[in-house]
Amino acid sequence: MEFKLDLIETKIEFFEASTIQALEERIEKAIETNKALMLDVHAVSHQVTFDPRSEKMRYTAAVHFKLKR
Numbered sequence: 001m002e003f004k005l006d007l008i009e010t011k012i013e014f015f016e017a018s019t020i021q022a023l024e025e026r027i028e029k030a031i032e033t034n035k036a037l038m039l040d041v042h043a044v045s046h047q048v049t050f051d052p053r054s055e056k057m058r059y060t061a062a063v064h065f066k067l068k069r
Contacts, residue, residue: 005007006057007038007067008039009040010042010064010066011034011037011064012063012064012065013062013063014061014062014063015060015062015063016060018056018057018058020048020059022059023059023061029059030063032063034065037065039061039065039066039068040066040068042064042065044063044064045061045062045064045065046061047059047061048060050066
């Protein structure tokens with residue numbers, strides 16, 4: 001019987017929130033979760049846009065995680 005483990009080498013997660021504080025909390029939780037998978041933050045890209053339907057700002061972020069070497 002052969003047992004083989006493959007490590008996740010790269011992963012990108014997307015987040016969305018109505019406040020910058022909520023977005024930061026979501027990203028922090030994801031960082032802690034990905035530490036268990038031996039992934040570190042490689043890059044973060046964020047953007048804010050105006051949502052005309054809710055008449056509020058919308059905050060989004062993409063976080064790129066890479067395997068610790």
